[in-house]
Amino acid sequence: MAAALCAVALLLLGGCGTRVAGDTSDANGAASTLSLPWPLAQPSAVTAAQLADDRRTLTLTAQVPKGKRPCVRAFKAAFTDSSPKYVWVQITFSSPSGDRRSGCTGEGTASTKLRLPEALGNRELIVDSSTQFTADGAQLPALRLCGELGCHPPATGCTTASYEQAMIAADAPEHSYRDAEHCDGKWLVIDFSWRTGPVCGDTTATPSGCTSSLGDRVFFRAEPAGWKTITASSTGGCKAVQRVEPRFPTALCATLAPLSASLHPSYPPPSATASQLP
Numbered sequence: 164m165a166a167a168l169c170a171v172a173l174l175l176l177g178g179c180g181t182r183v184a185g186d187t188s189d190a191n192g193a194a195s196t197l198s199l200p201w202p203l204a205q206p207s208a209v210t211a212a213q214l215a216d217d218r219r220t221l222t223l224t225a226q227v228p229k230g231k232r233p234c235v236r237a238f239k240a241a242f243t244d245s246s247p248k249y250v251w252v253q254i255t256f257s258s259p260s261g262d263r264r265s266g267c268t269g270e271g272t273a274s275t276k277l278r279l280p281e282a283l284g285n286r287e288l289i290v291d292s293s294t295q296f297t298a299d300g301a302q303l304p305a306l307r308l309c310g311e312l313g314c315h316p317p318a319t320g321c322t323t324a325s326y327e328q329a330m331i332a333a334d335a336p337e338h339s340y341r342d343a344e345h346c347d348g349k350w351l352v353i354d355f356s357w358r359t360g361p362v363c364g365d366t367t368a369t370p371s372g373c374t375s376s377l378g379d380r381v382f383f384r385a386e387p388a389g390w391k392t393i394t395a396s397s398t399g400g401c402k403a404v405q406r407v408e409p410r411f412p413t414a415l416c417a418t419l420a421p422l423s424a425s426l427h428p429s430y431p432p433p434s435a436t437a438s439q440l441p
Contacts, residue, residue: 168316199259201236204228206254207270209294212306218282221252222274223290228260229271240290251289252277287314312389319385321346328392329353333381342378345415351383351390352404354416354422380422382411397422 206225213222221240228234238256245251254275260267288296288306297314301307310316311331317324326344335355342354356378380397382404383390393411396403401416 181240194299199262199265201257202261204257204258204260205291206256209290210272210289211255211308212288212296213304214283214306215297215304218284221279221283221288222279223252223254223277224272224274224368225254226270227257227273228267229269230260230266234258234260234264234267235273236266238273238275240275242277242279245280245286248281248286249289250283250286250290253291310388316389319351319390321351322346325390326351329381329383330355331377332383332390333392333395335379335381336377345419347412347415349385350384350415351413352380352419353383354378354380378422380390380419382408382416384411385406 166274206227209223210226211224215222223240225239235308236257238254240252240254243251243253251338258267259265263303283298283429285299287309290296295309296306297309298306299314307314317328319325319328321344326346329351330339330341330353331353333353336357339355339357342416343352344354344358345352378397379395381395382393384393385391394404394407399419399421401413401419402409404411404416405413
């Protein structure tokens with residue numbers, strides 16, 4: 164009898180169970196993506212680019228939202244501009260991932276093709292204003308993904324441009340400035356500091372802001388991709404670095420003095436007496 168009643172309900176109501184007409188959630192209560200807005204979005208990362216034999220057709224791969232239901236619509240790349248040195252492309256798609264009820268909380272990959280108005284040639288490809296690729300030095304059809312310093316970073320060496328690359332490799336704070344460099348082309352030590360303080364940046368403060376500093380000393384090894392951080396230490400001499408990298412030349416670290424204590428303020432724990440106070 165129950166089966167017969169359910170069959171009648173199926174004809175009249177389109178289903179049999181606990182769902183209510185107009186309910187757009189699934190059996191677990193998650194909202195249907197059909198009921199959520201699908202705003203325009205961009206990938207969290209562009210991971211690869213390939214160039215076809217015609218030197219005009221690109222295949223771009225990027226990270227996009229992923230879930231149990233469809234999370235991406237109209238995934239496409241569009242040519243936006245070009246110059247003698249660059250070609251700009253933008254990837255867009257629509258997704259409800261901004262609302263966690265969509266279930267689009269994971270990430271996956273998606274690819275799309277685009278034919279440029281003319282051959283890429285020796286120009287660099289810039290995708291979504293920040294990710295750069297080049298055919299120079301690449302193993303085609305894959306283009307080479309460029310780094311933070313662009314597609315042709317300065318070679319490691321005892322030059323200002325090379326030191327700037329090392330500062331980026333060390334993840335130095337913004338507005339850091341170099342105090343000293345010790346370099347032989349293959350190994351490098353940089354002392355650097357950065358302004359700090361509760362009123363840093365306030366030029367009207369009295370006394371003036373940014374009167375205190377923090378600092379560090381970082382040791383590097385030259386590698387094909389650029390300077391590689393070995394270790395950091397505020398102590399003098401070679402002990403700290405040669406404990407990690409015995410090959411580090413003594414000539415570059417033997418005369419290093421400890422960094423000023425003012426650059427490395429310490430905050431001792433409260434005394435036992437203070438900790439026992441009510």
